[in-house]
Amino acid sequence: MATTSGTTHPTGPTGEADDPPKPRMTRRQRARLSRGIQYAVLVIVVAVIAFRADWGNLQQAFFNTEVIGRMFPRVLIVALVNTLLYTALAFVFGLLLGIVIALMRLSSVGPYRWLASAYVELFRGLPALLVLFFVAYGIPNAFPGFTLPFLVMVTVGLGLTAAAYMSETIRAGIQAVPRGQVEAARTLGMSPARTMVTIVLPQAFRIVIPPLTNEIILLTKDSSLVYVLGVTAGQVELTKFSRDMLNTTVNSTPLLIGGLLYLCITLPLSQLVRRLEIRHAKAR
Amino acid sequence: MTGTDTRSAAPAISIRGLHKSFGPVEVLKGIDLDVPGEVVCVIGPSGSGKSTLLRCVNLLETPTSGKVFVGRDEMTDPDCDLDRVRRRIGMVFQSFNLFAHLNVLRNLTIAQIKVLRRSRTEAEAIARRTLDRVGLAGRETAFPAQLSGGQQQRVAIARSLAMSPELMLFDEPTSALDPELVGEVLAVMRGLAAEGMTMMVVTHEMAFARDVADRVVFMDGGVVVEQGPPEQVIGDPQQERTRAFLSRVLNPTAVDPAEEVSATPAGAQIGSLHVEPGAVPGH
Numbered sequence: 001m002a003t004t005s006g007t008t009h010p011t012g013p014t015g016e017a018d019d020p021p022k023p024r025m026t027r028r029q030r031a032r033l034s035r036g037i038q039y040a041v042l043v044i045v046v047a048v049i050a051f052r053a054d055w056g057n058l059q060q061a062f063f064n065t066e067v068i069g070r071m072f073p074r075v076l077i078v079a080l081v082n083t084l085l086y087t088a089l090a091f092v093f094g095l096l097l098g099i100v101i102a103l104m105r106l107s108s109v110g111p112y113r114w115l116a117s118a119y120v121e122l123f124r125g126l127p128a129l130l131v132l133f134f135v136a137y138g139i140p141n142a143f144p145g146f147t148l149p150f151l152v153m154v155t156v157g158l159g160l161t162a163a164a165y166m167s168e169t170i171r172a173g174i175q176a177v178p179r180g181q182v183e184a185a186r187t188l189g190m191s192p193a194r195t196m197v198t199i200v201l202p203q204a205f206r207i208v209i210p211p212l213t214n215e216i217i218l219l220t221k222d223s224s225l226v227y228v229l230g231v232t233a234g235q236v237e238l239t240k241f242s243r244d245m246l247n248t249t250v251n252s253t254p255l256l257i258g259g260l261l262y263l264c265i266t267l268p269l270s271q272l273v274r275r276l277e278i279r280h281a282k283a284r
Numbered sequence: 285m286t287g288t289d290t291r292s293a294a295p296a297i298s299i300r301g302l303h304k305s306f307g308p309v310e311v312l313k314g315i316d317l318d319v320p321g322e323v324v325c326v327i328g329p330s331g332s333g334k335s336t337l338l339r340c341v342n343l344l345e346t347p348t349s350g351k352v353f354v355g356r357d358e359m360t361d362p363d364c365d366l367d368r369v370r371r372r373i374g375m376v377f378q379s380f381n382l383f384a385h386l387n388v389l390r391n392l393t394i395a396q397i398k399v400l401r402r403s404r405t406e407a408e409a410i411a412r413r414t415l416d417r418v419g420l421a422g423r424e425t426a427f428p429a430q431l432s433g434g435q436q437q438r439v440a441i442a443r444s445l446a447m448s449p450e451l452m453l454f455d456e457p458t459s460a461l462d463p464e465l466v467g468e469v470l471a472v473m474r475g476l477a478a479e480g481m482t483m484m485v486v487t488h489e490m491a492f493a494r495d496v497a498d499r500v501v502f503m504d505g506g507v508v509v510e511q512g513p514p515e516q517v518i519g520d521p522q523q524e525r526t527r528a529f530l531s532r533v534l535n536p537t538a539v540d541p542a543e544e545v546s547a548t549p550a551g552a553q554i555g556s557l558h559v560e561p562g563a564v565p566g567h
Contacts, residue, residue: 180381183344184440188395188447189371198398203385 049235060251067253071245075254078234079241080261086223086237087265089155091216094162101167103196116167123164127224132157136229150235154226162219166212173208174200208278213273217266238262293306295320295353295488296451296482297341302350304336311336313506315350323483325493325514328503329529335378335484337503338455341484342366342373347508355450371399374444374452378459381438382428388415388439389424392446399448407446418472434465438472451482458489494518502526 025033104116123131135157140147148156177200185195224239231240242258297319304312311333326334339345341352343366351429352359357369384390392411396402402410415421419440428436437457444452454473458466470492477483477496487493493500493514500517502510502525510523521527 136451178381180377183384184375184381184443185395186367187342187344187370187373187375188443189329189367189399190395191367194398198394199383203383206385207545 012268062252062256064249064253067245067249067251068257070249071254071257075238075241075245075257075261079236079238079258082235083220083223083237083262084265086154086158086226087135087220089151090158090162090219090223093155093159094166094215094219095165095212097159098166098170099201101163102170102174105171106169120164120167124168124187126161128158128161129225129228131161132225132228135160150229150231153229154223157229158219158222161222162215164277165218166215169208169211169215171202173204176207177203207280210273210276213269213276217269217273220262220265220269289294296355298351298353299337299341300351300353302337302340302352302517303348304333304340304345304347311506312347315506315508317501317508317511319482319484322482322498323477323481323485323496324499324501325497326484326486326501326503327488327490327493327517327529327533328509329532332503333506334503335455338484338486341453342370342375344375371447372450374441374447374449375524376437376440376444376452376454376457378456380428380433380440380442380460382436382443384428386427387424388420388426388428388431391428391439392443395413395443410446411442414446415439417445417475418442420469431467433461434468437461437469441469441472441476444560445476448510451484452476454483454487456484456486456488458487488533490518490530500530504529 037104074251099118101116105120107116108114132153135148135153181199181203182195185193185199190198223237226235226237227240227243231237236244236263242254245254246252291530293355294348295318297317299315299317302315302317303310305439309429313333315337318440319447326337328334336345340347341359347360350360350395354369355417357364359366359369383394386394389408389411393404393407396407400407412421412424415424418441420435420438420442423431423435423439431439441457442450457473461469462470470489473483473492474496485493485497493555494512497514499511500514502517502521502523504525510521511519511525511563516522517526518530521530550566
């Protein structure tokens with residue numbers, strides 16, 4: 001599409017012939033300089049840390065093989081298992097309650113909507129720790145002589161908070177299912193309840209699997225709060241176990257091991273979320 | 285079957301004094317319409333209320349006032365068991381609305397099993413027969429997203445047919461399709477019409493309306509302007525509004541003389557192809 005009219009002075013492809021005198025640096029040179037400075041700062045910081053740190057002392061404090069030896073195998077067969085168990089229980093309870101609250105929030109009955117909104121606002125606004133305290137001490141005070149089993153307290157204490165977050169996620173998922181799906185189902189003679197169960201919820205769950213997996217990650221970390229319920233040696237989870245080991249060994253190694261084990265749970269989960277999100281984006 | 289004689293007595297669809305407002309906007313302003321057992325095509329400009337009218341037939345939209353009868357059942361009666369009557373009314377949407385999480389076979393069987401309580405074996409046999417009827421035998425395991433628009437719409441028709449409906453509603457079934465896929469869907473609908481299915485079709489396909497419809501209803505501004513056999517409504521429209529609409533639809537490239545002032549070189553070319561306003565092919 002080159003115009004050949006009036007080609008008296010040949011201009012370069014970029015048409016810089018009429019530009020003012022060359023600046024001191026081209027754009028490319030400036031970008032290269034800026035990148036060079038950023039790398040240099042990074043290298044200096046790493047080098048200073050590496051040279052100034054007392055590596056021998058650090059290894060003694062954080063990677064003491066003798067302490068590691070004392071932690072195993074209980075850190076795996078008790079602490080890690082309990083962390084997974086508490087997370088799973090709270091997740092299932094929170095999910096079921098979350099579905100109920102999400103459906104209440106979408107109900108045509110006003111009081112159900114108000115109750116659900118109040119629940120979500122309340123439990124989203126309270127610290128999980130406070131809710132746990134309340135389940136552990138408030139309920140026995142309200143109903144004297146009535147003590148909940150430990151696992152029930154864990155499930156309810158962590159699950160009440162999780163349900164508030166999950167109900168909002170599920171509600172968004174339900175609302176993300178196109179209206180046409182409901183219309184098609186109703187047209188075929190399905191009742192509203194049947195439509196919800198067979199058509200809407202299965203599609204809503206596909207949408208909310210990534211955010212729900214994020215919720216599991218949050219719950220995994222929140223499971224460290226159950227120590228406030230008072231735990232026996234068989235009930236300790238990773239954080240409590242690591243802290244107890246920290247106290248008995250006066251060494252930070254248990255914190256490192258405990259932290260690594262949390263990452264063993266959470267990193268694969270966040271990787272899974274990323275994959276699911278990519279797949280979901282492709283499916284659209 | 286006792287149902288047969290009652291159906292011949294009462295029209296398949298009967299609409300009386302139907303009004304529908306969305307907030308302050310009145311979309312349907314008093315519709316009276318009977319659909320006996322035949323093919324009725326509803327045409328009209330966008331915003332004329334024809335889709336809303338269709339959606340009021342099976343009460344996907346609740347009319348503001350007026351009555352809708354399907355067979356002998358009054359849909360607008362608060363005591364009417366809508367789910368029960370809707371089983372007899374198939375509906376095909378502009379955007380297909382196939383169940384995205386189910387494969388083609390499950391799309392066709394789920395309502396048969398859950399609503400009509402057919403056994404899985406029976407439902408699957410019917411589903412396969414119906415798929416064959418719309419030319420999609422062998423695609424049972426495909427998911428909606430893997431099908432072309434035309435195929436999806438044919439599955440959607442099959443999904444309705446699998447419920448053995450007495451009548452079918454079509455809401456602009458080809459409007460969301462690429463032009464080259466329109467034909468396969470219309471072919472299925474022509475087949476249905478030839479088999480004697482009662483159909484109410486909202487469409488922009490004038491050729492389909494002219495060839496297949498027993499009756500054409502022209503709507504504009506929320507009222508039925510004109511209705512009658514296609515050779516009359518499309519071939520020899522009596523009302524000025526119908527004539528204006530048809531000339532716009534049948535000569536989409538023609539430019540309104542009033543709009544021709546801003547004549548660019550390209551516009552001038554179109555102007556030279558200009559068909560006289562009011563000239564309707566087939567007249």
